[in-house]
Amino acid sequence: MSFASNTYRSRFLVGALALAIAALVGVAFVFIARPAPADEPDEPPAPTSSREEAARRVQERADAAAANREPYRAVGGPKDPKVPVRWNRFYDYAEMTEILKKLAAAYPEIVKLESIAKTHGGHDLWVVTITNHQDGVPELHKSAMWIDGGLHPNETQVTEIVLYSIWYLAEMYSISPEIKRMVDERVFYLAPMMNPDSREAHFYQPNNRHKPRGGMRPVDDDGDGLFDEDGFDDLDGDGHITVMRVADENGTHLPHPKFPRLMIEAKPGQKGTYRMVGEEGIDNDGDGEINEDGDGYYDTNRLWPWLWEPEYVQKGGYWYPFSVHEVRVFGDFLMAHPNISGSQNYHNTGGLIVRGPAAAIDKFQKADIAIYDRLAKQGERMLPGYKYISQSNSLYESYGETITWRYQMLGHVSLLNETFAPFNFFGTTDAGYIMPRPIIVHEFDKYLLFDDAFSDWQEIDHPQFGKVEVGGLRKNFGRQPPSFMMEETCHRNMAFTLYHADQMPKVSVQSIDVAQVEGELYQVTAVVENDRIIPTRLAVDVRRNISPPDVVSIERAAAEPAAGEAKQDGAGQAAESGPQADDSFRVITALVSDSAWFPEPRDVKRNPQAVEIATLGGNSVKYVRWLVEGAGPYRVSIKSTKGGRDSQVSE
Ligand SMILES: [Ca+2]
Ligand SMILES: [Ca+2]
Ligand SMILES: [Ca+2]
Ligand SMILES: [Ca+2]
Ligand SMILES: [Zn+2]
Structure with a gap:
């Protein structure tokens, strides 16, 4: 150009x-x-x-x-995508499924689509696998990133963020050498809609922006023997569950002087003109309570097997960890892919980059927190207005949520983005922490959304309260970005998650040096490297022995390396097949050191042919030195569960 x-x-x-x-x-x-x-x-x-x-x-x-009219391309995006998608709107289950199928059909060499299970409501739980599927490297031999959205189905934009990520990787693969490199080096597992039954309910049934938060399997929340018998009622028929007020000269609330649709609390010594009487609904079963037993309820992010707590401690835990099929199948998928060394669990709202622990009694390893800090610091730059926090310190405590389970039991760096920040309304820091101040939301609605986010107050007849007015923020605003900010929300979050993925460990054999000691005795020194921020095994992984140690092995290369074979990503089948029946080659001993001079080497006493390394730290190397009998060339391989594989043949 x-x-x-x-x-x-x-x-x-x-x-x-x-x-x-x-x-x-x-x-x-x-x-x-x-x-x-x-x-x-x-x-x-x-x-x-x-x-x-x-x-x-x-x-x-x-x-x-x-x-030759080449379209004038805006940087950072495809000019002429094979699968055109508008990124300023939401997609339901059928629409998303169609986009996924089109992408898998248009880019079969990198996009694979599978349904890992059917939900209670009969929807497919889609998982997309993106990598170079044609390089001959087994998927589990590449370091992988898990990216999901919709664990809380009312938090709608997260599905678009994951869907956008799939689309972007596919469409940019042939345009951006950097995207191609990331896709070639890694595997991306993406689950854009973890809770389709409930997303459909949020879209097409009366709900507010907070519901449904879990799955749609019926639960008797109030213990009256009836299941989901009293949920919301859309009294004004607009598809949104807002709130109810009754005029009351001794009321507690009054309209805001500047934005009269907004109800504010009367100050001490001030009389209100209205009384607020809860979310839109009636007492459907005549038990004296309104909306006491709606869809569900169990919380799909309180069901993971780390510090899980039962219902009487924490609402939403259901029977036991993984006791809901739709959660269990995702857990099984994660456990079946030990190559996953990073994950992102998208939510809304608040503009946060969250790490565990989620409970104050829980503990993360210090060395691992330093890794989280480095990644998230970059995230705060890429996501203006987002703050990096530890959940139990700065948000609220919870038990049995997925990101802590992923760190503590799967041993990888898992993050949770609470997407869309109060900062995003006007680019100011005075808009509130996590939840935007109502006045900010109403000002934004008036001047930028032209009153589209609020259902104006309407009088209706209520069977229990008589004349009431219903009105308030619609279900599609307050936690979600508005149309014109959707694409930016998708892109910035994706970019940070790709940065995270790019910093997952990646091992390589940097060099092999051979020196003849005497006769048939040779000294072979290999340098193995991890050139990314995240170690091959986090401190928690080493401590709990979650994944096996990395293995650096040597064998005699069968023949002179052919051109292009000298540096072979992900190879190492040779190392796996173990020593060949070769009487003229023998590994006598091995040393491991952090320094090229081997000042205080670790002596490998057992099986020196395959040297175990507990972890290969971020941006660091290890030196492995063998004394072998029999001339080269030698093949040195490194095999890491979370950091991939590499092998190289000496000259
Ligand atoms: Ca009930
Ligand atoms: Ca219920
Ligand atoms: Ca009831
Ligand atoms: Ca009731
Ligand atoms: Zn959430």
């Missing part, structure tokens, strides 16, 4: 120069011509010819451009 634009610029300069010369010649001609006698012949019309020449060149360029 730069070559083309230089050419264009130089052509432009030549053209301008020609015009300037033509103008000068013209002036000179007039100056000389004026005093000349009338009968003398005129000079040839050089200026006209020059102008024609310039015009011809302009036309030529225009014709060439017309013949």
Whole structure:
């Protein structure tokens, strides 16, 4: 592109120069011509010819451009996607499924779509696997990132964030060398809609922006023997559950003076004009309570097997960890993929980058917290207005949620983004912490959304309260970005998660050095490297022995390495197959050190052919030195459950 634009610029300069010369010649001609006698012949019309020449060149360029009209691409996005998708709106289950199928069909070499289970309501739970599926490297031999959305189904934009990520990786693979590198190096597992039954309910049944938060399996919340018998009622028929107020001269609330749709509490010593009487609904079963037993309830993010607590301690825990099928199948998937070394669990709202622990009694390893800190600090730059926090310190305590389980029991760096920040309304820090101040929301609604986010107060007849008015924020605003901010929310969150993925461990054999000791005795020194921020095994992984140690092994290479074989990503099958029946090659001993001079080496006493390394830290190397019998070339391989594989053959 730069070559083309230089050419264009130089052509432009030549053209301008020609015009300037033509103008000068013209002036000179007039100056000389004026005093000349009338009968003398005129000079040839050089200026006209020059102008024609310039015009011809302009036309030529225009014709060439017309013949090859490359769209003018805005940077950072595909100019002409194979699967066009609008990113300023929400998608329901059927629409999302169609987009996923189109992407899998358009990009079979990198996008694979599978349903891991059917839900209670008969929907597929889709998981998309994105990697270079044609490089011959087994999926489990590459480090993987798990990315999910919709564990809380009312938190709608997270599905679009994950869907956008799938679309972006697929569409940009052939455009962006950087995206191609990330996709080639890693595996991405993406679950855009973990709770489709409830998302459908949120979209198409009367709900507010907080519901449903769990799954749709009926639960008797109030213990009256009836299941989900008294949920919301859409009294004004607008599809949104808002709130109810009754006029009351001794009331507790009054309209805000500047934004009269907003109800504010009367100050001490001040009389209100209304009384608030709860969320839109009636007493459907005549038990004296309103909306006491709606859809569900269990919380799909309180069912994971780390510090789980039963219902009487924490609402939403259901029977026992993983006691809901839709949660269990995702847990099984994660456990079946030990190559996962990073994960992102998207939620709304508040503008937070959250790490565990979620309970004050829980503890994360210090060294691992330092890794989280480094990643999230970059995230705060990429997501303006988002704050990095530890959940139990700065939010609220909870038990049995997924990100802490992922860290403590799967041993990877798991983060949770609470997407959409109060900061995003006006780009100011005074808009509230986590939840935006109501006045900010109403000001934004008035000036940027033209009153589209609020259902205005309407009088209806209520069977229990008589005349009431219903009104308030609609279900599609307050936690979610508005249409015009959706794509930015998707892109920035995706970009941070890709940064996280790019910092997952990646092992390689950096070099192999061979020196003859005497006769058939050789010293082979290999440098193995992890050139990313996250260690191959976190401190928690080493402490609990979650994944096996990394293994650096040596064997005699069968033959001279063919061209291109010397550096082979993800190879190491040779290392796995164990020692060959080769009597002339023997590994006598091995040393491991952090330094090239082996000042205090670790002596490998057992099985020196396959040296175990507890962890390969972020941006660090290990030196492994073998004493072997038998001449090379040698193949050195490194195998890491979470950091991938590599092997190299000595010269
Ligand atoms: Ca009930
Ligand atoms: Ca219920
Ligand atoms: Ca009831
Ligand atoms: Ca009731
Ligand atoms: Zn949530």
